Amino acid sequence: xxxxxxxxxxxxxxxxxxxxxxxxxxxxxxxxxxxxxxxxxxxxxxxxxxxxxxxxxxxxxxxxxxxxxxxxxxxxxxxxxxxxxxxxxxxxxxxxxxxxxxxxxxxxxxxxxxxxxxxxxxxxxxxxxxxxxxxxxxxxxxxxxxxxxxxxxxxxxxxxxxxxxxxxxxxxxxxxxxxxxxxxxxxxxxxxxxxxxxxxxxxxxxxxxxxxxxxxxxxxxxxxxxxxxxxxxxxxxxxxxxxxxxxxxxxxxxxxxxxxxxxxxxxxxxxxxxxxxxxxxxxxxxxxxxxxxxxxxxxxxxxxxxxxxxxxxxxxxxxxxxxxxxxxxxxxxxxxxxxxxxxxxxxxxxxxxxxxxxxxxxxxxxxxxxxxxxxxxxx
Amino acid sequence: xxxxxxxxxxxxxxxxxxxxxxxxxxxxxxxxxxxxxxxxxxxxxxxxxxxxxxxxxxxxxxxxxxxxxxxxxxxxxxxxxxxxxxxxxxxxxxxxxxxxxxxxxxxxxxxxxxxxxxxxxxxxxxxxxxxxxxxxxxxxxxxxxxxxxxxxxxxxxxxxxxxxxxxxxxxxxxxxxxxxxxxxxxxxxxxxxxxxxxxxxxxxxxxxxxxxxxxxxxxxxxxxxxxxxxxxxxxxxxxxxxxxxxxxxxxxxxxxxxxxxxxxxxxxxxxxxxxxxxxxxxxxxxxxxxxxxxxxxxxxxxxxxxxxxxxxxxxxxxxxxxxxxxxxxxxxxxxxxxxxxxxxxxxxxxxxxxxxxxxxxxxxxxxxxxxxxxxxxxx
Numbered sequence: 001x002x003x004x005x006x007x008x009x010x011x012x013x014x015x016x017x018x019x020x021x022x023x024x025x026x027x028x029x030x031x032x033x034x035x036x037x038x039x040x041x042x043x044x045x046x047x048x049x050x051x052x053x054x055x056x057x058x059x060x061x062x063x064x065x066x067x068x069x070x071x072x073x074x075x076x077x078x079x080x081x082x083x084x085x086x087x088x089x090x091x092x093x094x095x096x097x098x099x100x101x102x103x104x105x106x107x108x109x110x111x112x113x114x115x116x117x118x119x120x121x122x123x124x125x126x127x128x129x130x131x132x133x134x135x136x137x138x139x140x141x142x143x144x145x146x147x148x149x150x151x152x153x154x155x156x157x158x159x160x161x162x163x164x165x166x167x168x169x170x171x172x173x174x175x176x177x178x179x180x181x182x183x184x185x186x187x188x189x190x191x192x193x194x195x196x197x198x199x200x201x202x203x204x205x206x207x208x209x210x211x212x213x214x215x216x217x218x219x220x221x222x223x224x225x226x227x228x229x230x231x232x233x234x235x236x237x238x239x240x241x242x243x244x245x246x247x248x249x250x251x252x253x254x255x256x257x258x259x260x261x262x263x264x265x266x267x268x269x270x271x272x273x274x275x276x277x278x279x280x281x282x283x284x285x286x287x288x289x290x291x292x293x294x295x296x297x298x299x300x301x302x303x304x305x306x307x308x309x310x311x312x313x314x315x316x317x318x319x320x321x322x323x324x325x326x327x328x329x330x331x332x333x334x335x336x337x338x339x340x341x342x343x344x345x346x347x348x349x350x351x352x353x354x355x356x357x358x359x360x361x362x363x364x365x366x367x368x369x370x371x372x373x374x375x376x377x378x379x
Numbered sequence: 380x381x382x383x384x385x386x387x388x389x390x391x392x393x394x395x396x397x398x399x400x401x402x403x404x405x406x407x408x409x410x411x412x413x414x415x416x417x418x419x420x421x422x423x424x425x426x427x428x429x430x431x432x433x434x435x436x437x438x439x440x441x442x443x444x445x446x447x448x449x450x451x452x453x454x455x456x457x458x459x460x461x462x463x464x465x466x467x468x469x470x471x472x473x474x475x476x477x478x479x480x481x482x483x484x485x486x487x488x489x490x491x492x493x494x495x496x497x498x499x500x501x502x503x504x505x506x507x508x509x510x511x512x513x514x515x516x517x518x519x520x521x522x523x524x525x526x527x528x529x530x531x532x533x534x535x536x537x538x539x540x541x542x543x544x545x546x547x548x549x550x551x552x553x554x555x556x557x558x559x560x561x562x563x564x565x566x567x568x569x570x571x572x573x574x575x576x577x578x579x580x581x582x583x584x585x586x587x588x589x590x591x592x593x594x595x596x597x598x599x600x601x602x603x604x605x606x607x608x609x610x611x612x613x614x615x616x617x618x619x620x621x622x623x624x625x626x627x628x629x630x631x632x633x634x635x636x637x638x639x640x641x642x643x644x645x646x647x648x649x650x651x652x653x654x655x656x657x658x659x660x661x662x663x664x665x666x667x668x669x670x671x672x673x674x675x676x677x678x679x680x681x682x683x684x685x686x687x688x689x690x691x692x693x694x695x696x697x698x699x700x701x702x703x704x705x706x707x708x709x710x711x712x713x714x715x716x717x718x719x720x721x722x723x724x725x726x727x728x729x730x731x732x733x734x735x736x737x738x739x740x741x742x743x744x745x746x747x748x749x750x751x752x753x754x755x756x757x758x
Contacts (some may be wrong), residue, residue, distance in 0.1 A: 123470060167753075168725040169548010241755055315487070320715055331545060334737035336730040336751050344549040344723065352717040356714035360749050361744055363561070370739050370751055374546075374713050 012136065015039050016111045020140040022051040022060070023083045027144070027196050029223040034116075034304040036150035038064040039064070039081040040105070043053040047073040054223055060245045061086055061096040065103050076104040083141045085114035086122035092366075097122040100131070107132040111141025115149040118171040146375075147197075147306040150326055156296035158306040159324055161316055162193060164331035164369075165345040171313060174341040176209055181333045185367030190310070191216050193329065197308035199227035199299065203315030207237040214310075215247045215255070227255040227304060230277075231315055232262050233290045234268045259302075261295040263287045292322055317349025325376065328358065332370040391515065391726040394418050394460035395490045399519045401430040401439070402462045406523070406575050408433045408524075411684040413495075413527035418460040419452075419484070433602055440465055440475040440720040444482050455483040464493035465501035467588065476501040479510070479726040486511040490691035494528035508604025525754075526576075526685040529705055535675035537685045538703055540695055541572060543710035543748075550692060553720040555588055560712045564746030569689070570595050576687035578606035578638075579680065582694030586616040594626045594634070603634040606683060609656075609696050611641050612669045615649045623655040638681075640674040642666045671701055676730045696728025704755065707737065711749040 018119065022028075030036070030052050037051040038060035048071065050063020058066070061209030062081055068075045080086075086096035086108065100108060108131055112122040124131050142149075164170050164182045172179040188236050194200045197340040200214050207230055214228040228243055237243075243258050257278045262270040265286040282298045283291030309319060319325050357377030364371050401416030403410075409415070411432050416430040417439035427450065429442020437445070440461055445617040447454045459465075463476035466486065479487060487510055493499040505512050524536050540583030543561045544550050551558040573579045586609055593607045607622055616622075624638050639656045641649040644665040649658050662670030662675045678686065688698060698704050743750050 165548065167751075168730070169544065169708065169723060247532045263443065317717055328546065332751065334734070334739050334756075336723040336725065336728075337395070338696055338728045338730045339724070340729065344548060344717070346715065346717040349715075349717045351717045352552045354715070359747070360713050360744060363738060363749060365742070365745070366740070370742060372546075372711065372749055372751075377713075 010083070010107050011044065012134065013138075015041055015079075015082065016136055016138050017140060017156075018049070018112060019060075019081045019083040020138065020144055023051060023144050026053050029117055031198050031224070032085055032151070032303060034145045036060040036082065036084045038083070040064045040068050040078050041081065042075075042078040047071070047075055047078055059096045062094075062099050065099060077106045079107040079109060080105045080285040081109045083110075083111040083138075085110050085112065085120060085135075086126065086127050086167065087114065087119040088121035089119050092117065095122070095125075097125040097129075099178060100126060101129045105131060107134070109134045109136060110147055111136055111138040111164040113137075115145065116152045132276075146327070150220045151300065151305040152173050155300060156293065157198065157300050157304050158195065158326045159296070159309055159319060160306070160327045160329060161196060161309045161319060161325045162190065162329040162331070162344055163311055163316055163345050164333065166333050166335050166337040168336045168342075169345050170213060170337040170342040171311075171345050172343045173337045173339045175343055177377065182331050182369045183333075183367040185221075186331045186371070187367045189331075190364050191220070193308050194226070195220050195222060197305045197306045198224070199229050199307045201231060201307050201309045201315075203312050204230060204232045204235065204237045205314055206310070206312040207241050209312070211242050211243045213245075213247060215250065217237060217249065219250045219254065220267075222254070224346060225254060227256050228258045229259060229299065229307065230260050231290065231292070231295065232260060232270070233314070233318070234263065234266070234288065236260070236262070236266075236273055238277055239272050244273075259299070261290060261298070263290045293296055301365060312346055313325060317346040317351070320346070320351055321349045321354050323354055323376075327373065327375050329371065329373045331366065332372065334368055334370070390423065390440065391460070391488050391513065392517075393637070394420055394458075394518060395462065395488060395515055395517050397428070398439075398460045398490060399517065399523055401428060402523050405430055405432050408660040410577050410603070411527075411530070411682060413463055413524045415439040415461065417455050417462070417465045419443045419454050420460065421448050421454075421457040426450070426454055426457055438466060438475045439527070441478050444478060449467075451723060453749045457487045458486040458488060459484045460488045460490075461504060462490040463513075463524060464489050464491065464499060465505065466493065466498040467500035467504050468498050470491075470498065474501070474504075474757070476504040476508075477735050479649070480508045483727050484510060486513070489696060490514045490515055490517040491524055492516075494524065495531045495683075500662060524610040525706070526607045530684040535672065536577065536679050536705065537705045538675070538688055538698060539572065539576060539685070539706045539708055540688045540698060540704045541708040541710070542690055542695055542724050543712065545712050545714050545716040547715045547717045547721075549716040549721040550690070550724050551722045552716045552718045554722055557593070560716075561710050561748045562712075562746040563597065563752070564710075565710045567747045568745050570599070570751065572622040572687050573605070574599050574601060576685045577683045578608050578686045580610060580686050580688045580694075582691050583609060583611045583614065583616050584621050584693055585689070585691040588623055588691070590621050592621045592624075593664065594629065596628065598629045598633065600630075601633070602701050608678065608686065609637060609639050609673065610640060610669065610671070612697070613642065613645070613667065615645075615652055616640070618651050618655055623652075627715075630723060638678070640668045640669060671697055671703060675703060692722060692726040693723055696730070699725070699730055700728045700733050702733055702755075706754050708750065711747065711751065713747055713749070
């Protein structure tokens with residue numbers, strides 16, 4: 001079958017969309033690998049579909065080829081649609097480029113190039129073998145690997161900062177209140193975000209004030225245990241905090257031991273937490289103030305590739321000040337909460353010197369609330 | 380021609396959209412009347428179009444009938460599309476319902492019902508005359524008369540509160556700075572808003588700090604002079620403020636004398652402004668603090684039916700606190716500006732007791748910024 005080098009074919013978009021849909025099924029479980037989906041099709045007929053379930057298991061292309069073989073389909077001369085460039089290296093599985101060549105696939109449509117220098121090269125290998133390769137740079141395919149594309153080249157996880165505020169930039173009309181600012185649909189969306197990130201993180205103040213549990217309710221099954229992280233800039237949090245209790249509504253093992261990030265020089269102050277939490281001392285051994293970048297590096301070394309930070313205002317300000325945030329997700333409630341004691345969405349930071357270029361790329365109504373999201377602009 | 384009572388006809392939407400487009404041409408000039416547009420059509424052919432140019436001039440329906448007659452078209456049996464219910468009263472012009480009946484129009488499609496109890500009744504009159512009437516309740520048609528629908532039954536103007544802030548609810552990183560927060564497209568949108576409202580209004584602080592001129596640059600011709608209002612809660616503003624100077628880039632007469640709203644009991648403190656401004660003393664004759672509701676009533680009595688308030692944070696807070704705002708227009712810049720001296724978007728108010736139900740109904744990117752808008756929810 002003659003390929004159409006450099007020319008998209010009608011229907012390509014729909015198949016790449018389907019490949020992205022399949023990829024998204026493992027958005028939480030594939031990490032630290034990127035989620036990938038694949039479809040093998042010919043003449044408007046799908047011959048096989050697959051996605052990468054988790055690290056160590058077959059890649060999407062191999063899953064799709066196996067599904068086609070299982071259905072007795074002949075894939076010779078067919079087109080493979082993959083949300084991400086097929087890998088070209090011997091990692092925990094063999095190179096997908098070779099599997100596609102061996103199966104005599106005639107054409108490969110790729111949603112996004114692989115940002116991983118170790119695994120990339122699949123497109124070149126396929127073309128060397130005479131296979132027609134099309135790269136669509138599909139926005140959905142690029143969004144799927146946004147976190148992966150960052151952490152693969154960075155010493156820290158991809159940090160998404162999620163905050164909810166009123167139209168006047170307030171999170172509570174007075175300090176200390178556990179204030180329900182947004183509606184149920186927004187809270188459901190936050191649950192999705194928790195599920196999609198390798199870890200959820202809050203500052204010590206949020207634990208002290210809200211005694212947040214940081215669970216996903218109702219429970220959503222996830223192959224990797226949920227990771228919860230408490231950032232203690234100086235002092236420890238109470239040992240009886242609910243974040244340290246195993247949530248009794250979820251299956252045993254669904255939650256990992258909560259991680260506490262503590263300053264390297266505060267070991268004696270955090271000793272009491274060691275029986276209930278995984279206390280990680282970061283930064284210099286005499287530091288009494290947490291080095292946030294060092295703390296994030298420690299998370300990355302433990303295999304946490306993406307973090308959803310849910311505040312509070314002090315931690316949010318610190319992360320922005322130190323330019324450690326890659327994406328912001330802002331829920332804005334349609335109300336005003338100004339009072340003389342109001343708690344602003346960010347506190348204690350001086351952000352005039354921090355990188356201030358953000359690019360809005362998502363906006364939508366979520367119930368009665370508004371969700372705006374922006375990516376750091378690298379300006 | 381047989382009408383299709385109660386059933387929309389293909390193409391109705393496009394004609395109503397066109398009627399709304401025509402109406403919008405006079406959005407500034409028709410006030411205090413609502414803007415109205417009309418199209419007479421038959422069999423997919425437009426016979427005549429018109430809109431209400433300004434109070435005292437013919438209504439849209441009459442303009443459209445005249446245009447059709449001028450073109451030698453026979454309108455008998457045709458359909459009239461009007462963005463607003465035809466009037467049924469003898470105001471400064473005759474009732475449009477009678478004009479349509481006399482012209483033997485067979486069918487009338489109405490974008491929005493007339494909220495004015497004095498003028499309404501046109502639909503009933505048309506139906507009594509055997510004319511088929513369809514009401515589409517088109518969102519664009521309803522948006523066109525939003526301000527009119529409010530002030531026709533209220534003792535104060537429709538107040539739109541427009542503010543621009545950073546993602547952390549800040550308008551400037553430190554007090555006193557004239558800080559360009561949003562981009563050129565957002566500033567252009569503000570110019571449109573100034574043009575569409577009967578008056579633009581700011582607090583004394585904005586005059587003292589920014590020395591704002593409140594003009595529309597580049598100048599946009601407008602039949603009614605631009606009205607500028609300065610709200611002085613207690614003290615006067617400097618007599619040399621630029622808002623009192625006749626803008627020398629605009630045609631003479633384009634700007635009315637600036638209105639200063641002053642507390643009833645502060646006459647001697649505002650006497651110095653009387654030569655340069657139209658000082659309106661509102662509220663009780665011994666009041667030293669401005670009664671905002673009384674001040675807005677005074678504007679309404681002077682024929683100002685809609686006001687665009689552009690802050691600052693104190694006036695914005697006061698207006699919200701007293702529930703005098705009907706729509707908010709919030710520009711959000713994709714940046715963070717928190718500092719220990721940051722100026723929040725609202726100050727000095729306690730909004731926990733004010734009506735807090737707002738409904739987001741518009742959101743869009745404007746250049747690099749985000750615009751969200753909400754209507755008060757009357758909860």
